[in-house]
Amino acid sequence: MKKYTLKQYLLFVAAIFITGIFLFPIYWMIATSVKPSSDIFAIPPVIIPDTLDFSAYINNVIEDQSVLMYLRNSFIVAIGTTILTLLLALPAAYAMARYRLKGTGAFLLILLVTQMVPGIMMAMPLFIFFSNLNLLNSFPALILGNTTIALPFAVLIMRPFFLSIPKGLEESALIDGCNRFTAFIRVVLPLTGPMLLTVGTFSFLFAWGDLIFALTLTSDESVRPLTVGITQFIGQYGTQYESLMAVATVAALPIIILFIAMQKYIVSGITAGSEK
Structure with missing residues (x-):
């Protein structure tokens, strides 16, 4: 068995401690969402709830369909922003990497x-711009704003x-009869998988x-995303903490699942091309 030094053990303990500090707010959010109201305001604070109360999820996610509407809107805006960003960024980044364009440094x-x-x-x-185009209270306005x-x-x-990809691959494709566009589609684009997943x-x-942007560009509840829906639980005279944390947990769940599923590709995509 491999023997670890004292320094390695201390680094391991420090890593666990730091990770716990970063994860504690997420735990506190989830724990508060299932606490009875009496435990939320208890002094000293209840770290581990004795009883679990899921009424906040039932009332705000199952019975109240408005949260599902906000959730749907968030998915539409986020997926639309992702697609539009990739469509615009791919040719722009490729052109800046392959062609000696004037003003590239200033543009970067x-x-x-x-x-x-x-x-x-x-x-x-x-x-002001979207108001002149009559795009306020619409998904295109939110998608363009986030893009x-x-x-x-x-x-x-x-x-x-793109700078890290050898130009010889494209030159070989050009010799074989491809033009610049087909060489990009058939040779370069298949190599960009991890990077596309990272950016996406x-x-x-x-x-x-x-x-x-959700607060500024929209006033119609039918197109507002979940981030605006969460603010409804924060009132002038009080905050519905159990409902707020339950909806916040629902809002954070897709991001947590996405990063867990894509963490390998995200790390490889960020480090790809770092030698340039």
């Missing part, structure tokens, strides 16, 4: 700067990956957790 700098711009600063210009956040990140992730997952995450 602009993309980096846009990652530091708060979403609230983009909400009002987009509101403006996800697209710079996608291009910055994809470009190094993060684009989905950006759109799923959006609240700024």
Whole structure:
């Protein structure tokens, strides 16, 4: 059996401790959603509930269909944002990696700067723009708004990956009779699987957790996502904590499942092309 040093044991304990700190808010959210009201406000706090009460899930997920409507809207916006981001980022990143375009460095700098711009600063210009186009209170407005956040990140992730792919693969395809487009489709695109999954997952995450654009660009409840629906449990005179945490758990569940299922591809996609 392999023997571990004291330093390795200490690092292992420290890793467990740090992981526990990051996971505790998720546990507290789930635990609060199944606590009776008396345990939620108990002093000292009840860490492990003695009894489980699932009435918050029954009342807000099964009996109240509005949460399912918000959940459906979130899926429409997140999936639409993911598809549009990939369609726009793929050709942009490929062109910046393969062609010597003037101003590429300045354009990359602009993309980096846009990652530091708060979403609230983009909400009002987009509101005015979509108002002139009569796109307010629609899924296209939310999808386009969230794409403006996800697209710079996608291009910055994809470009190094395309740089790491040898040009000889495409040149061989061109010699065999392919044009530039078919060489990209048949040779380059099949190699981008992990990178596409990584970018798609993060684009989905950006759109799923959006609240700024959802509040600014919509006022119709029929198109608002789940992030806005959660705010209904926070009132002026009190907060329905058990209902709030139950709906928040439902909102977080797809993201948790997505990252568990895609973690291998996400890690490989992020590290792909890092030597460039």
